Amino acid sequence: METSTPARATEPPGPPAPPRLGHSPALSSGAGRAVARIAAFAVCQAAMIAGLGLLITGPARNLWPLSAEDALNDAFERVRNDALTTASAIASGAGDTHTVVGVTVLCCLALLLVPPLPQWRAALFLALAVWLQSLVFLLITEAVDRTRPDVERLDASPPTSSYTSGHTGAATALYAGLAVLVLSRVRGRWGRPVAVLLLLIPLLVGLARLYRGMHHPSDVVAGLLNGGLSLFVVGRAVLADDAWAARPPADAVDIAVAAAERRPGPSREPAVVIVNPTVTDTATRDRLRLVLAQRGHTDVTFLETTERDTGGGQAADAVRGGAGLIVACGGDGTIRAVADALAGTGVTLAVVPCGTGNLLARNLGLPLDPADALAAALTGEPRALDLGTISGDGIARTHFTAMSGAGLDAAVMGSTSDRAKSALGWPAYVLAGLGELRGPRMRLAVALDGAPALHRTARMVLIANIGTVQGGTALVPGARPDDGLLDLALFDPRGAGGWLRAAGVLLRGSRPTGTATGAHGGPVEFFTFRRAELTFTRPQPREVDGDPVAPGRRITAEVRPGALTVLLPAGEK
Numbered sequence: 001m002e003t004s005t006p007a008r009a010t011e012p013p014g015p016p017a018p019p020r021l022g023h024s025p026a027l028s029s030g031a032g033r034a035v036a037r038i039a040a041f042a043v044c045q046a047a048m049i050a051g052l053g054l055l056i057t058g059p060a061r062n063l064w065p066l067s068a069e070d071a072l073n074d075a076f077e078r079v080r081n082d083a084l085t086t087a088s089a090i091a092s093g094a095g096d097t098h099t100v101v102g103v104t105v106l107c108c109l110a111l112l113l114v115p116p117l118p119q120w121r122a123a124l125f126l127a128l129a130v131w132l133q134s135l136v137f138l139l140i141t142e143a144v145d146r147t148r149p150d151v152e153r154l155d156a157s158p159p160t161s162s163y164t165s166g167h168t169g170a171a172t173a174l175y176a177g178l179a180v181l182v183l184s185r186v187r188g189r190w191g192r193p194v195a196v197l198l199l200l201i202p203l204l205v206g207l208a209r210l211y212r213g214m215h216h217p218s219d220v221v222a223g224l225l226n227g228g229l230s231l232f233v234v235g236r237a238v239l240a241d242d243a244w245a246a247r248p249p250a251d252a253v254d255i256a257v258a259a260a261e262r263r264p265g266p267s268r269e270p271a272v273v274i275v276n277p278t279v280t281d282t283a284t285r286d287r288l289r290l291v292l293a294q295r296g297h298t299d300v301t302f303l304e305t306t307e308r309d310t311g312g313g314q315a316a317d318a319v320r321g322g323a324g325l326i327v328a329c330g331g332d333g334t335i336r337a338v339a340d341a342l343a344g345t346g347v348t349l350a351v352v353p354c355g356t357g358n359l360l361a362r363n364l365g366l367p368l369d370p371a372d373a374l375a376a377a378l379t380g381e382p383r384a385l386d387l388g389t390i391s392g393d394g395i396a397r398t399h400f401t402a403m404s405g406a407g408l409d410a411a412v413m414g415s416t417s418d419r420a421k422s423a424l425g426w427p428a429y430v431l432a433g434l435g436e437l438r439g440p441r442m443r444l445a446v447a448l449d450g451a452p453a454l455h456r457t458a459r460m461v462l463i464a465n466i467g468t469v470q471g472g473t474a475l476v477p478g479a480r481p482d483d484g485l486l487d488l489a490l491f492d493p494r495g496a497g498g499w500l501r502a503a504g505v506l507l508r509g510s511r512p513t514g515t516a517t518g519a520h521g522g523p524v525e526f527f528t529f530r531r532a533e534l535t536f537t538r539p540q541p542r543e544v545d546g547d548p549v550a551p552g553r554r555i556t557a558e559v560r561p562g563a564l565t566v567l568l569p570a571g572e573k
Contacts, residue, residue, distance in 0.1 A: 038132070041233045046136045046143075049226055053144030053163045056218050069216045073149040076211045084211065085154065091208035092155070094201055095167030100174050104130050107178065122185065125238040126177045133173040133230040137166050140226070146219070154212040165206060165215045165223035172202040172227025180235065202227065269324025270299040274314045274338055276330030277304045279354045280370070287371035288329065288352065295378045297325065305330065311337035319347050325567075329370060331355015332402055336545040340399040343387050343563045350377040350567045357546055359402040363466035363481065364568055377567035384562035385481045388465050394550035395542065399560070401465060401481070402545050406534070406555060407442055408460035408491070410541035410548060441492070443537040448488070448529040456525070460491040461534065463557045476526065484561040485528045493523040531558045 060066055093099055104127060111123040146163040160166070179198035182191055206220035215223075271292055275285060285302060292300050301323075303314040311328060315338040318326055328338040329352040342349055352370045353361035366373040390404050391397035403409075444461065445453040464487040467479035479487040493499045502523040532555075539551040 038128070038233055038237050042132055042136060042230075045226070045229045045233065046139045049136065049164065049222055049229075050140045050143040052222060052225075053140060053146065056163065057144060057146050066218060069218060070150070072217055073151050073210065073213065077151045077213060080211070088154070088208040088211045091201075091204040092167060092212060092214075094175075095171035095205035095209075097166075097170070100130060100170040104174055111181075119185075121238050122181050125234055126174070126181065128238065129173045129177045129227075129230045129234045130170065132234060133169045133227050134166075136226055136230065137164060137169055137223075140164055140222075141166075146216075149213050149216055151213040153214055155214055157214070162215055163219045163222060164226055165209050165219045167209055168202060168206040168215075168220050168223030169226040169230075171205040172224050173230050175199070175201040176227065177231050180231065180239070184239070268296040268298075270301070270322060271297045271325040271327060272314070272318035272321075272323040273300060273302045273327040273329060274311050274318070274334070275302060275304055276311070276334045276354060279331060280329050284329070284354065284370050288327065288374055291371055291374045291378065292327075305334055305337075309337075310334060312341040314338075315341035319345055323347065325350060327352055327374060329354050332357050332359050332545045333547045335360055336399065336401050336547070339387060339401050339564050342565075343399050343560065346565055348382050348565050348567055350374055352377075357469075359466060359469060359546070360481075363402070363468050364566070366569065376569040380567050380569040382565050383482065383568045385564045385566050386465055386484060386486075387560045387563040388463065388486050389558045389560060390463070390544055391556050392542070392554040393552040395544070395552065395555070398544065399563070400463075400545045401564070403462055403464045403466065403476075404542070404544045404555075404557070405460065405462040406536065406540040406542045407458060409462060410543040442540050445535045446488070446490070446527075447533040447535075448527055449531055453535075456490055456492065458490045458492045460489075461555075462489040462491070463487070463532065463555070464489060465559075478526070482562075484559065485530060486532070486557060486559045488527040488529060488532055490525040490527075491523065492525075498523045529557075529559075532556070 056066060108123040108127050111126070112118040112120070140163065141161040144161055144163045146161045148157055148162040175198045179195040182195045182198065202224060206215075206224060209215045209220060210217060273285075273288060273292075289300060289302075301318075303318070305311045305314065311330065311334045315326055315328075319342065325348050326338060326342060327350045328335050331353075332355060334355065335351055339349065351361050351364065351366060352374050353366065353368050354370050358368060361368065361373060367376055385401075387399045387401060388404065389397055389399055441457050441459055442461075443455070443457050445455050447453040462476060464476040464479040465481050467474050467476040467487070469475045476487045476489045491502060493502045505524045534555040534557075536553045539553050541551050542549050542555065
């Protein structure tokens with residue numbers, strides 16, 4: 001009797017996973033294709049240079065100018081002296097493996113870590129060019145066996161073929177690569193002279209290798225060719241405007257948005273995106289539009305802030321027009337202006353950091369990449385956050401989202417130029433702060449929640465709705481944007497020791513909270529309140545969410561609990 005095996009049920013394939021928000025095949029960078037092309041051209045590069053080497057060591061070795069190479073090597077040996085030998089050792093060292101690797105690593109780290117950061121394409125270009133040159137060099141030395149010149153050699157001979165000059169090739173890839181980056185990214189009269197000096201280094205390295213008897217002239221020429229071709233191949237793939245990996249079709253965003261809109265799903269409320277055009281480029285706007293389309297927001301309007309209207313007017317118009325979602329894309333000043341208009345309306349805000357400080361976004365746990373921040377917000381949920389209000393002589397009553405204050409921090413905000421912020425990012429504030437440390441101490445009276453006034457001296461006064469600033473420093477430990485309170489921090493360090501004690505308090509992340517009747521609390525005092533009135537004995541510089549306002553003698557601050565509805569990632573507050 002035969003037994004039958006029951007047929008295994010085949011499950012229908014599930015729906016394809018949706019793309020990550022802000023990404024689409026239409027916007028694919030084609031990185032895999034670029035890698036394949038680099039590899040293919042590298043093989044051609046190695047084959048060409050190896051073929052030249054076999055020609056040089058074979059049929060063409062007795063033809064001019066190759067026949068004159070021995071005489072040239074002898075001439076270099078005859079002119080040697082102590083000064084030239086020392087200079088050649090220095091020049092040759094610039095192409096040494098350890099030097100090239102060390103300089104490459106340092107330059108790549110600088111490109112990634114020094115503002116404006118990170119410059120991924122520039123760092124990738126430099127690292128890949130040096131690596132590709134080294135790989136091709138190793139392949140060639142295996143294919144072409146050439147003895148070194150028959151002269152006294154001043155360096156120990158490595159166990160590799162004389163063809164090609166590895167020092168020269170590595171120096172060309174590194175220093176000529178740096179020259180390319182200088183010419184393409186540095187503005188000013190000194191860019192070209194620096195590039196010329198960088199381009200001279202590979203030539204000096206090659207000359208030094210000839211002087212020291214380590215290579216034939218054709219070895220040096222082949223090294224220059226290897227390094228130059230490596231730069232060309234990698235540069236075309238990484239840096240060029242029409243790079244293999246970089247250019248989607250001109251209508252790629254429209255294609256991606258249309259594809260997102262065709263996917264089944266609920267249509268969501270109209271959205272208005274308010275962008276600060278000075279910090280938001282076209283590519284960022286396109287990615288934001290794609291993220292919104294992928295989440296069902298097909299009715300989207302983009303509005304730009306102006307010098308006169310930094311976001312509040314646009315937000316108010318959007319609310320009157322029935323927008324259900326407002327996306328604010330800019331720095332803390334733009335976010336503050338939009339939040340001021342949305343306070344108490346119940347209209348949802350999505351915060352997209354595009355500025356220098358981005359304090360609110362950092363404290364809300366949002367990514368600092370604009371598209372990623374919007375994607376994280378749209379996949380989260382609405383939360384009610386507090387706003388602070390501030391007013392005073394010369395300050396019309398307005399809301400703030402992060403921090404306001406007087407004294408040192410306001411002076412720093414006022415003395416930091418837009419140009420410095422654009423060039424350096426938030427470290428520009430640190431540099432400006434060093435020049436303001438010797439500013440005069442101020443005297444003030446602080447009345448909290450109707451209690452008797454406290455009299456203090458201070459260098460800086462902060463009224464905070466959030467506590468953390470750049471670098472993860474808890475400048476006002478414990479301040480939260482959803483606790484129904486505002487926090488007051490009085491900084492009054494005296495001398496270097498006082499600044500060290502203040503830094504210790506901040507590094508510990510603890511806060512001995514003051515009371516309305518407490519004694520002076522040392523270099524830093526913290527208070528919580530619902531309403532505060534600050535009176536200074538003389539006008540002080542003041543700021544609201546990083547924007548300087550007119551100096552004055554009075555500040556009144558009050559909390560508005562839960563006044564702003566913000567989309568936050570799951571688990572963040």
